[in-house]
Amino acid sequence: MTATMTRPVLRAGAPRWGRVLPVLLVVAAVVGYLVFRTDAAADSEDAAAFRFFTQVRDWVDANRDTSPVFLYGVNYVRLGVRLLVDAVRSGLSGLGFAGLVAAVTALAAVLAGWRTALVALGGFLAFGFLGLWTESVDTLVLTVSAVLLAVLIGVPIGVLAARVGWVGAALRPVLDVMQIMPTFAYLAPMTLLFLIGEPAAVIATLIYAVPATIRITELGIREVPVTTVEAATALGSTGRQLLTKVRLPLARPTIVLAVNQTIMMALSMVVITALINAPGLGQNIVQALERVNVGAAFDAGLAIVVMAVVLDRITAGAARRRAGRWGRGRWAAAAAALVAVVVVALLPIGEDLPRVSFAAPVNDLTGWIELHWYDATEWLKNAVSAGLLDPLETVLTTTPWWLFVLVVAAFGALVGGWRTAGIAGLAAAGIAGLGLWQHAMQTLATVLVTIVLTMAIGVLLGIWSARHDWFAAGLRPVLDAAQTMPSFVYLLPAVALFGASRFTAVVAGFVYAFPPVVRLVDRGLRDVPATVVEAATAAGSTSWQLLWKVQLPMARGGLLLAANQGIVMVLAMVVLGGLVGAGALGYDVVAGFSQREDFGKGLAAGFAIVLLGILLDRLTQGFHHAKGPR
Amino acid sequence: MTSTITVEHLWKVFGPKPERVVGTELAALPRAELRARTGCLAAVKDVSFAVEAGEVFVVMGLSGSGKSTLVRCLTRLIEPTSGEIGIDGEPVREMNPRRLRELRRHRVAMVFQHFGLLPHRSVLDNVAYGLEIQGVGRAERHRRAGEMLALVGLDGHEQQYPEQLSGGMQQRVGLARALAIDPAVLLFDEPFSALDPLIRRDMQAEVRRLHAEVGKTLLFITHDLAEALTLGDRIAVLRDGELVQVGTPEDLVGDPADDYVADFVRDVPRSDVLTLKWIMRDPAPGETVEDQPLPAATVIRDAIPRVLGAKLPIPVVDGDRRVGVVDADQLLPALIGHHRQVPV
Missing domain, CATH: 3.40.50.300 (P-loop containing nucleotide triphosphate hydrolases)
Structure with missing residues (x-):
């Protein structure tokens, strides 16, 4: 794979060396490995980095109420967020069960039409039927709080980034890093600063979601046609008038899309913050997963998916609707909806609905699968573990860290130049410095195996989908649903099938990452201009020649982007797999939350994950950027 | 009475340090060479006009x-x-x-x-x-x-x-x-x-x-x-x-x-744009001409019926002054050819 992918990079500068260098690199790496192989000594439990982080924690604990940084900064942030969460909670809970259901339904009706209103009504009633109303409201409260903050902070920054050159330039690398950070990595530093609980959860969610707000807002403002702005300028608009009357209104659909994406990301993160003691549906899942009780987790997972679908439909519907075209009818409908909500909220309807639970049937099904498919699932698990995971893990863990750093840097230089080499090499060295070499390499092995499986299957499905409209049409709702589901939920089917193991993380990572891969490959292929395809067909290409010689080469940009996206998502999921027996860095992070003495190691693991993410992202981005015309 | 729009020695050079191009021998370079030497593009060079x-x-x-x-x-x-731009x-x-x-x-x-x-x-x-x-x-x-x-x-x-x-x-x-x-x-x-x-x-x-x-x-x-x-x-x-x-x-x-x-302007039908003053010739000494003259500002196309119908050359006048004569020999090249004609 590497040889064929690197070749085009060097096409311009050194055509001959371009073919030889990657081969030389591989040979040198193999020789280096055989000569310097180590015996995979376990990581020390008392690395310098752990001690340092524990000391930091102790200092923070000791000075939380005396240091000015905390007294006048961090603690106020925490207090402010706490007030916001309480306000949102009293608002949402104040409506009562019937009132909140009615309010969400009315909001959906006004913003996105009556079909969405029905989805919202059914969805929110379902929380009651599942007996998860309180938890659902908690999750909603945290999500709404974080999204409010993200929009308040992110939209102005996005506008600024689009309008002021240096702000955009300065933000870009920061946002890049924020977006590749797996969800897990945010949690430990948040608890250090804000303790566990809701404020820390909201702030972690905010940090996770706000890059999307900023990015998409910036894009929306940048996409406002230059000619329109010029015409308004020529009429004598002031800068403020240009912003409020031209740029913001024209970017409105994109900004609503930014809110939509922010909500999806926030929901996904809010669920995970159950690990730092945030209330809500995530708690149910974490507890159920710890007991490998798939049935109990299923109900909560279903509630999360339903919430994701409802919130997505409402905001996506609002993005589709035209701005400024609210006739009298819409206003009247909005007023009527408001009255209806007030009336319903005053009615004495409680949430004591008949209970519906899928726990028992799901557990029965899981049991049945264990009983009847055991041989097949075990075979698959063992085949992948013994055939792919174990050998790769052995090679990686027995590689001396300096050799790994060298290989990574050389590879980075090949695909993306010295900058890439420097960043990737430093990230690799940083992982070694954190004292978690073995665990990081185990995680890396799982990630690599998963991404290879994901790409292989995802690319095949993407090609298939691009070539057959009926397949694409059938796949679309599945992919749509998959993309709105919070990452946590993906662990459930994997656990149901394969129990708690490393392979479970591979499966969850695959299920999590393959939808975007399929989608990007499909789009990349479909974006190949029809005229080019027509010309190639007219020249007598068979459909395979068309695929291999025209469509796939021209869709290279999409394929490489798919690889990059896929690898970042896989890493996030594999780390999350620490909860279900995947061990390694993910487990270290979780252990850091629950056991005081493991805090330093957990925080170090969090940083190691971030470094691993940067390393993988840089190497695949290197491909993506280094390539010629896209 | 000033003109509504006046433009005097207007320059617009895109690129780094554009002033160094204005009015120098750099501006005379071909585009590609200017770009290679300075990274600049001279979009408007020393333009002056008044409307x-x-x-x-x-x-x-x-x-x-x-x-x-x-x-x-x-x-x-x-x-x-x-450069200078004036509006009113x-x-x-x-x-x-x-x-x-x-x-x-x-x-x-x-x-x-x-x-x-x-x-x-x-x-x-x-x-x-x-x-x-x-x-x-x-x-x-x-x-x-x-x-x-x-x-x-x-x-x-x-x-x-x-x-x-x-x-x-x-x-x-x-x-x-x-x-x-x-x-x-x-x-x-x-x-x-x-x-x-x-x-x-x-x-x-x-x-x-x-x-x-x-x-x-x-x-x-x-x-x-x-x-x-x-x-x-x-x-x-x-x-x-x-x-x-x-x-x-x-x-x-x-x-x-x-x-x-x-x-x-090669393909522009000349007879639609040019007037008689562009094609008239000096009268030969003692030449007899038609009595009714044509104004010099008549577009050629509009003069066709008169000229082709006349037996003698038609005098061309600017006001009261006779400035030349025109006959079919002058008219036809303007109708059929797009060659440049030097005014008489």
């Missing part, structure tokens, strides 16, 4: 000749590198932002190739935009916008949105928007290039009609020679940022300044 009140002045050039940059420099949508005698380059905004709001309006309409506003609100940002009240600006829409023949479309209109109708909205602020000067940047040929002809007729009705000063940018000849009282030909020739359509066709302009 009189009520005149239709056309700037014509191929794409990349700098004509769009030139028109944007006039109200500093693009900041000129050096007031130096534009010395205006502060507030004064410049006043200029754009009240005195100079612009119509764009790609319309630049606001998709989220109705047609009426698009036309009223210029008045809205001046702070004109809602009722008043809607009344005025309605009048303008009627003027460009779009009454009944007030509540539609730009995307619901055809290209030609969208450009009428653009035109109405420019007219709504009642400017003294209208700038057109290739306004009809994106339209179908038939619609383009309609719109050109519309501009001529409006010019006759409202009597504004128009500066019109185009790459279309036919459009320039149809609309322009005077035409300026721009090549690689430099003015090659400024003159009436007749001057351009009859006396092109260089091969570039000659090449440009």
